[in-house]
Amino acid sequence: MAKAEHLKKLIASFGRTQEFRTAALRIIDDAQQQGKKPLADSLRKILDANVRQGYQTSPQPGLTTLTSQIDPATDLIDAIEVTRGLGDIVLNTDGRQLIECIIEERRRSEELRRHRLPISARLLFAGPPGCGKTMCAEVVARELSLPLYSARIDVIISSFLGETASNLRRLFEFATRTPCVLFFDEFDALARTRADTGEHNELRRVVNSLLLMIERFKGPGVIIAATNLPQYLDEALWRRFDEIVSFEAPGEREISELLVRQFANFPANFELTAFVGKLTGMSYADIERICIDAIKKAVLKKRKSVSETEFAVALRQETRRKGLTSRRSQ
Ligand SMILES: Nc1ncnc2c1ncn2[C@@H]1O[C@H](COP(=O)(O)OP(=O)(O)OP(=O)(O)O)[C@@H](O)[C@H]1O
Ligand SMILES: [Mg+2]
Incomplete structure (x- = not known):
């Protein structure tokens, strides 16, 4: 039975679509929590078919939005093409060891399970931009032969607050029934500290539910959260x-x-080693861009190799570009 207060909100929201949706989602959550999954699923289907949501689900460039309407979490994820593996990423010794260990554990999960040992299913990637967090999620997916889905944080954090927790629940249910790597980029946007004084109570509730969902998550897939602002995480x-x-x-x-x-x-x-010192302090993505720029210059000059001058020019351009972007962000 739905909570009385949720039923009252539903009736009171007559005529206001967004509020109606949130109130209905609360009732669906009630059913779910009481173990009435078939009822919750059919209510959600009726809601999705009859009450349209107020957000757009157009695909982002470079990402393929799943077109299947069957899965109720389709609107909350983007499928990302997986091509690069362990041989493509550069990591320091500790990072490589850890990633290889995680992959090995998943590959041999049956052996571990037989000994009743837990298998790592929840990973947090922290570090500055352009240093391989997203790339590494792709590498993990590729090495485990799993599809990679990126959670659409913008859609999950509904402007209508009541929907956020229920969106998260749908997403975690998806990751529980679908073997995949589910990637939460900019995780800090979702998991800001509960102590944040300016935060709304509702957001605190969302972080609490998120904590619980992560704690309970056991696979079959892997959840990877990434942040370049770890200091903001709860x-x-x-x-x-x-x-x-x-x-x-x-x-x-x-x-x-x-x-x-x-x-x-x-x-x-x-x-190449002559330039290592000048590249120190830059991210992998910055250095990659310099190399690509230098190669482009050589190709356009119809040459078969990159000269030191072309590399130096590309480096200067990148340094100028960085100067401009850092000034803009000040
Ligand atoms: N460790 C790395 N090894 C090889 N290439 C890398 C590495 N890190 C980044 N790159 C290159 O830079 C690109 C951008 O990096 P990526 O998107 O993984 O960074 P990120 O840490 O997720 O950054 P952000 O915090 O901005 O999301 C990658 O697609 C890859 O081509
Ligand atoms: Mg990234």
Whole structure:
């Protein structure tokens, strides 16, 4: 039976679509929590078929939105193409060891289960932009042969607050019945600390439900949350994750490795190591952009290799670009 207060809200919201939807979703949640899943599912179908939501679900560039209308979580995720594996990513020794360990654990999960050992299913990737958090989610999916779905945080955080917790529930149910890597980018947007003084009570409730959902999640897939603002995450969240992977800007060894990879198919005709010092402090994405720019310049000049001058020009352009973007963000 739905809670009386939710029924009252439903009747009071007559004529106001968004409010009606939220009140109806609360009633669906009630049914779900009371173990009446078939009733909850059929109510949701009726609601989705008759009461339209106020947000748009158009695909983002580079991402394929699932077209299937069958799964009730379709509007909350984007499918991401998976192409790159462990051999494509540069990681420091600790990072590589941790990621390889996680992959190995999942691949041999049956052996671990036989010994009643838990399997890591909840990962938190933290670190500055352009250092491989999203790429690593792709690598994990590829190595485990799982599809990769990115949670649409903008849609999940409904402008109509009551829907956020119920959207999250739908998403976690999806990840429980679908073997996949479910990626929560910009996780801090969802999991801001409950102590944030400016936060609405409702948001605090959302973080509480999120904590519970993460705690209860056991797979079959993997949940990966990523943030470049770990300081904003609610403290209680950290211990809900099985592993925390720190991504950092590349050191000298990683820069050299990245340069070798970037010029594997289109060579450089100068000593790459001479530039390692000048690239220190930049992210992997910045360095990758410099290499691609330099290669483009050489290709357009119809040359077979990149010269030191082309690389130096690309580096100067990137430094100028960074100067402009950092000034704009001040
Ligand atoms: N560790 C890495 N090894 C190899 N290439 C990398 C690495 N990190 C980043 N790149 C390159 O830079 C691109 C952008 O990096 P990515 O999107 O993974 O960064 P991110 O940490 O998720 O950043 P953000 O916090 O902005 O989301 C990648 O698609 C990849 O081409
Ligand atoms: Mg990212």
